Amino acid sequence: MPGQTLACLARAEEVLGKILSGEMIDDLREEFPAYWGSCLCFLDVPDGASKRLSGLVFGKDPSRVGGLVTVTVDAEQTLLKLNKFPRSPRGIRVFRVWTTASPRPLQGCAWPPATLGAVLRWQHALDKRCERKIEKSVRDSFVAGYERVFCLVTAPRSSYGFSAALPNCRLGGRTARRRFLDRRVMLKSRIQRFTPWRVDDAYVAQRSNPGGATLGGIRIVLVGCGTIGGYLADLLTKSGAGGQGGELSLVDNDVLLPQNIGRHRLGFNNVLRNKAEGLAEELLRGYPTAKIIACPVDAMEMSFRGIDLVVDATGEEGLSHLLARKLSGRHQIPSLTVWIEGPGTAVRGLLRDAGNDACPRCLRGEGGGSIYPVVLGELPHRFAGEGCESLYVPFAATTSVHAACLGAEMALAWANRKSTPKLRTRILEPGFTKGAEDFDPPRASDCSACAT
Ligand SMILES: [Zn+2]
Structure with a gap:
């Protein structure tokens, strides 16, 4: 046992060294879902869907057992699939951004990100365009009066998501709104990280x-x-x-x-x-x-x-x-x-x-x-x-x-x-041999069934 433990530590040291020197990037990309988060999110969105996305939250806290967030293009159909869950989901504002950057943890970024600011700093290093889109969509959602938003990021070969709690922009009037629109306040919003599981018919x-x-x-x-x-x-x-x-x-x-x-x-x-x-x-x-x-x-x-x-x-x-x-x-x-x-x-x-x-x-x-x-x-x-x-x-x-x-x-x-x-x-029965090989049999010209 001590020998195995030492071997594991030596291997961990080797992997850590490679990560710090910028190697093993592909491994980090492959294993990203394991690093990102375990909150449950079902994605009922077929490839190429252009309809507006909507979100449903089951349970008080989606990070707890029994909690679930679903992102869908057809809430009625998705509710049919999820009929084993309690029938009182809450709606959540969903926006989607596309990126060409495959996600992976980065050196110098707080990991895993726990605030909107940490997510944006991480995105800044991965894809600045994506970072700007996320920030704009969060601001727009806040101004529209949403208290919670869900961001779905579609990357090559994978997708990931996070939800952010926003203050109620109607409470506190202009002062609260101004405070949130002050970037320093917005960046402190807490997030929950979600790894989506596809449930659309084509994927299944x-x-x-x-x-x-x-x-x-x-x-x-x-x-x-x-x-x-x-x-x-x-x-x-x-x-x-x-x-x-x-x-x-x-x-x-x-x-x-x-x-x-x-x-x-x-x-x-x-x-x-x-x-x-x-x-x-x-x-x-x-x-x-x-x-x-x-x-x-x-x-x-x-x-x-x-x-x-x-x-x-x-x-x-x-x-x-x-x-x-x-x-x-x-x-x-x-x-x-x-x-x-x-x-x-x-x-x-x-x-x-x-x-x-x-x-x-x-x-x-x-x-x-x-x-x-x-x-x-x-x-x-x-x-x-x-x-x-x-x-x-x-x-x-x-x-x-x-x-x-x-x-x-x-x-x-x-x-x-x-x-x-x-x-x-x-x-199927042992001892028997096929009487004719599999092939394409031709139509019989005098067939009483298929002759036309
Ligand atoms: Zn025939």
């Missing part, structure tokens, strides 16, 4: 795939809210479906029965309830600002006009063929079909977003067999169900999750214009 969906497209802003219809569709709806929502002006419609006219629960996304709290309605309510609990629409109807009665992508997760081949026919024609609608093969032996996905792509019916050869067999050799046949329960194919919930994962991956690949290969197979 894109964080796992930086730079990639999400399913936000897209109109998606998911047909089938059964064992595959339930998990798939969840994954599509995590990729942004229903957000940023898009929508996710859930279609199913079936009700959840007790025997479904063992491999369904929903549980006993939704038994005997329509699956689409139960699923929509469940998802909206976690994504309250998403546009998720329950459609408890027969998919064949739906209109798909204006829809960007139809996802068929029914796992029913007959219905997939009927749906393929409905989506074909002069204005073919992109579609994705996912299903389970055998008793959980494999899962498959087929994307169709061009006129010469195969539909699920095109994969069937003469006599009904698959042209592109899922496995080498025969698929096993297993059934369960006794007494008054009808026969069913037994597979675990994990199989449905695999199918949902494949569907979500293919939907996201389509959104990123990387739809190839359009027929994908994942073998």
Whole structure:
């Protein structure tokens, strides 16, 4: 132990020496949030938003546990996301300044800054233009009668904020106003430092795939809210479906029965309830600002006009063929079909977003067999169900999750214009080998489903 302590001290001495000699600047920039402050601030501001920012303060003191400041372009939407917090936030004046300087602690500046004067001195060394903007905005806020302001500084790759308490300019009349406008008084205003955490829809969906497209802003219809569709709806929502002006419609006219629960996304709290309605309510609990629409109807009665992508997760081949026919024609609608093969032996996905792509019916050869067999050799046949329960194919919930994962991956690949290969197979049961490699199957010219 003493050896480790001495080694730590030696390392600390080395780091301190490098900092004092102006080295390790990049490290200081990277670790800036740790140096800046820990007051909680949620930032519900999408990239490129030009709307006026507003602020909400939850709790008496935002620096205490349970306290929170939120900066937003849409207070109504943000309040929906924060419905677990008490519903009585106070408003706070927010202004935003941009800087080209990446923030980092500086030698010769009081650190961390505790007053407005200390912040301005620090900004003076980093970016004089930013310093002037902050000072002007604070003065303007005071003259406008605000007693508290929040400043959000947007820097390259990061942002940080602070709030400052201002005296009431209406109290004390001209004398108080003059005193504050005396720079020496203003500089003594105490501040609280905030490190913002982004909560806007685009960031939440894109964080796992930086730079990639999400399913936000897209109109998606998911047909089938059964064992595959339930998990798939969840994954599509995590990729942004229903957000940023898009929508996710859930279609199913079936009700959840007790025997479904063992491999369904929903549980006993939704038994005997329509699956689409139960699923929509469940998802909206976690994504309250998403546009998720329950459609408890027969998919064949739906209109798909204006829809960007139809996802068929029914796992029913007959219905997939009927749906393929409905989506074909002069204005073919992109579609994705996912299903389970055998008793959980494999899962498959087929994307169709061009006129010469195969539909699920095109994969069937003469006599009904698959042209592109899922496995080498025969698929096993297993059934369960006794007494008054009808026969069913037994597979675990994990199989449905695999199918949902494949569907979500293919939907996201389509959104990123990387739809190839359009027929994908994942073998799940040990001992089986894929019967056909993943590729783009062509449309069958005599297909009874997609022939136009
Ligand atoms: Zn076809």
